[in-house]
Amino acid sequence: MKKVFLLLAAFFFLQLASFCQDTAVLSLKTALQKAKDDTTRLHLHLALASVGSAQEKQRHAEAAVSLADALLKRTAGKAERKPIVMQLIRAYRRLDSLFAESGNMNADISVAHAQRLLQLNTEIEDRKGMAEQQIRIAYNKLYKNDTTGYLSYYQMSLASSRQANDTARVVDAYQGLSYFYLSAGNFSKALETLQTGLATAKEMKYKKGIAYCLLQLADIYRDNNEAAQALQHYQTALPILYELKDTTDLYIGLAALGGYYYKQANTPKTMETYQKVIALAEAKKDLRDRVPSVYNWMGQVYKDAKDYTKSIEHYQKSLAGLRKQKDTASLINVPRIEFYIAGVLGGLGDTYQEKGDFAKAAAYHLQEARMHQKFKYEAGLAWAYLGVARGFLYQGKHTAAKQYSHEALKLLQKQYALDPISKAQLLAAQVDSPSGNGAEALAHYKEYVRLSNQLRGDEIRKAAQVETFDAQFAQQKALAKAEQEKREAVAKAELRQEQTKRYALYGGIVLLVIFGAFMFNRFRVTSQQKRVIEKQKAVVETEKRRSDELLLNILPAEVAEELKEKGRTEAKLFEQVTVLFTDFKDFTQTAEKLSPRELVAEIDAAFSSFDHIISKYNIEKIKTIGDSYMCVGGLPVANKTNAADVVTAALEIQRYMEQQVEERKKAGKDVFEIRIGIHTGPVVAGIVGVKKFAYDVWGDTVNIASRMESSGEAGKVNISGETYEMVKDVFRCSHRGKIKAKNKGEIDMYYVEEILPDKVAHPITNGLAKVGLTNIG
Incomplete structure (x- = not known):
């Protein structure tokens, strides 16, 4: 009886809330019908664009855009135009928000609105607003593979952020550019950009930016197997984060350090660091929901170390924690948690595959695939299908294996990453061959060979870049050594001149005039030599700095997926x-x-x-x-x-x-x-x-x-x-x-x-x- 009463009470209050909102909407609509001037109607359209049904909100947002545009066409004065421009910006933002909520937003609409918003923000000299729209246009250019346009608008956004004194956005922009150059294979430019971001953060005394740039540099060294340089940068960044007492940033820094130890295959040190991360997360209420992610990483570490029992144990801990979060999460957070669950299921599938339990491997990858189907995440779905296909193949279920391997290949061919497509072609060949499909198997294998050769070509080009950097560094090192030897020779010459000067003074009063003239000339020569030495010293120091910078020009093994991630x-x-x-x-x-x-x-x-x-x-x-x-x-x-x-x-x-x-x-x-x-x-x-x-x-x-x-x-x-x-x-x-x-x-x-x-x-x-x-x- 009590439950029935509570349900009725809840229903009553919901109806009351709906009635109150409907009353407010009705009042606004009545006011709109009575309004005679366009300015009032514009304000009312904007108010109605936030209430009512989705269709009505979009209709009022579009009406607000049209009305504001009409008002601007007949308004000339700068002071009179500014409030209308601001209302038009609000209208466009609301309209884009509604397009996104309804799933009707596409790249063409997005870039058209961004161009118009850039014009409007430029008119009222809102630098921050300009930066936002310029970065938005930049990513639209990148989406259409226009890298020149992307870089142009990205640089404009960076300049606008500087003019707006938006320190965080400026440093973030340099970090984003660095990721782009890394993905494009331009490592010297990537590191130069990141160093500029670090210098900017230091100049602006933006400690968080300093720490994050150092962490990004450390990640680059880590991925390039420069262990000493990586550890040095991690150890420089982490005390800064600790000093800031921002536990979220400290969590990120410690997690990155754990990734460093993982890259070094130092399993004990990796686990020790990840245990610190878990302790930090569990000690802070606002970080506790991240603990399952750390267990997921630990499962990956143990899998790579071939300790399958501990790997499965930690994956299961991660899965249990995420499912518990899902049970208590608000509706808006459920998709994010389910996405993480899909990743853990994939890790379990891979572990059972390596362990030789192919039935469980296929089962977990099937669960992962169902999750990705729900999100319509094709990249993840393709990898899940590959896992299912491998599991069925090793169980001898060739028909099912063929079905999933070919579905995976179809999904992957919509994308640009060659490595997964190559792996999918090889698996398709392996599946078709025992099924009696010799011609298809041969076609898949030929495509696998072609893609593998293309990938090896990319690796050779990258290796050539590394050799070029190494040669440049060796040349600079040799130049610095030669300059050092020259400086030492000049210093010895200077010492001999000083000795000559002392001997001349011992000559006595009789030779004072003669030696005085001689010493004057020597003094002039010595002064010139000192100036030369100072210039040479400056040259040597400059070349040393360049040599230090060349140490950073090492090629990391980045994948195109990271660029997609940054652009999404x-x-x-x-x-x-x-x-x-x-x-x-x-x-x-x-x-x-x-x-x-x-x-x-x-x-x-x-x-x-x-x-x-x-x-x-x-x-x-x-x-x-x-x-x-x-x-x-x-x-x-x-x-x-x-x-x-x-x-x-x-x-x-x-x-x-x-x-x-x-x-x-x-x-x-x-x-x-x-x-x-x-x-x-x-x-x-x-x-x-x-x-x-x-x-x-x-x-x-x-x-x-x-x-x-x-x-x-x-x-x-x-x-x-x-x-x-x-x-x-x-x-x-x-x-x-x-x-x-x-x-x-x-x-x-x-x-x-x-x-x-x-x-x-x-x-x-x-x-x-x-x-x-x-x-x-």
Whole structure:
């Protein structure tokens, strides 16, 4: 009976929420019908583009684009055009977001919108916006194999980011360019670019950027078997990350060090480092969901070491952890977790294949394939099918093996990586031969040989590049040695001249005049020789620096898949952000008393002020939904102060609204009172549509922040227990107790009263020493 009551209550509240939203939509549509001027209609179209059905939202977003374009055509003044341009940018971003959500976004639409947005951001001189669109166009060029266009727009984006003083984006851009040059085989340019990024990070005192550039350099040395250089860079980067006390970055650095030991086939040291990574992740609430990934890596290490029992044990630990996460995850996080599960299933399949248990190998690869079919991830599906085919082949099930090997080959031939296609052709030949398909087997084998020769040709060309670098380095080393010998010879000559000078002085007073003239001439010669020595010293030092740089010009074994990965839009998990929601109390009733123009003006004035306030605290505005305003601290660039920043901004918004209430009461006008809710936790931030274009966030943290707002009171800042723990040293708060929140049960809630005087926030705890990380490397 109790369950039935709860279900009915939940249904009632959902219907009530739907009714409230429908009422707000109806009010906006009514206002749109009554609106007579285009500016008001534009604002209302933008508001309606965020509510209602997907089809209606897209229709209003397209209407907003058309209307803003029309307004711009008849507006000439720069000052008058700027607000319209900004609204048009909002409209395009909303439209792209809706295209992405519906799956209707394609490369042509994306690049056309990016070109238009670049024009608009250029007109209002928004350098950051220009950089975002230039990088977006660059990746569209790369998608169409236009590498010249890609580099041109990428360099423009880098220049715009510099003009915007966006340090993080500048350094990230150099790292991205370095990955591109590596994938293209231009290793000297890749390392030169990365060194420039490192120098930029040092110049701007961007410690995180310094550490990440060092880690990337270390990875290059690691992949090129330059063990000493790699370890030196890891050991330089990790103390910087430790000093920053950012556990997420420290996790990444330690994981990279584990990869270094894995590359060295040092299994004990690899496991020791990965155990540190697990200890760090388990000690920090926001990193615990990464533990299964580490077990997955450990399974791979043991598989390569032929310890199949331990490999299977660690893969199973990873699988159990991921399935547990999936059971409790929000809907938005399930696909990401299932993608990781598919990878672990593939690892188990490979381990059983090497162990000789071909039935289990085929079974696990079939499970992996079903996961990839669900995602429509063709590259992963092809590899899974190859695993299934091998398992069936060694069981003697040739018909099934042929079916899966040929399906894998079809999928791989849509892609560009030669190595997997070559392996698939060989497997197809092996499958067809015992099945009696001699002609087909021969055709597959010939294609395998052709691709293998092409791959070997690529390897020979790469080896030739390495030899060229080595020859250049040897030449520079010989030149430096010759210059050193020349400098030593000049120094000896200088010493002899000084001795001659002393002997001349011993000649006595009689020869003073003669030797004086002689010594004057010698002094002049010696001065010239000193200048020559200084010049030669500078030349030698310059050549030494060049020699040091040539040490970096070694070819790593990178694959084209990494370039694809960098050019593909992906969601990103932020371990700790703070989400703020605001909402006007009794908005619908108050809105009905105002004209459309007054309603839009009031909302615009309030939200514009909110925009101004949050911009002072590095908080990212996400969206407005009717009369609700949403923003997030701690993204797109992660930081440790986001909780304190967001609460400070909330108090300033609260004070602003209190002033507005007083002024409207004095004027005899209806007032808008505001509720503010805040929660801190992890979210997935999606770059909706294309890379770095329009952020949206998903996850339970967003839902709880919304409940903080709806469970609060007008004129109060209501925060969750998680946020309180982050800001309790900075703000005085009053505990409300455990309050029931819709669909969330009872949650600890606090009202923020004021900022404490002379207090400093410490958002990162000091528990790192407990996991043995005081001596890194």
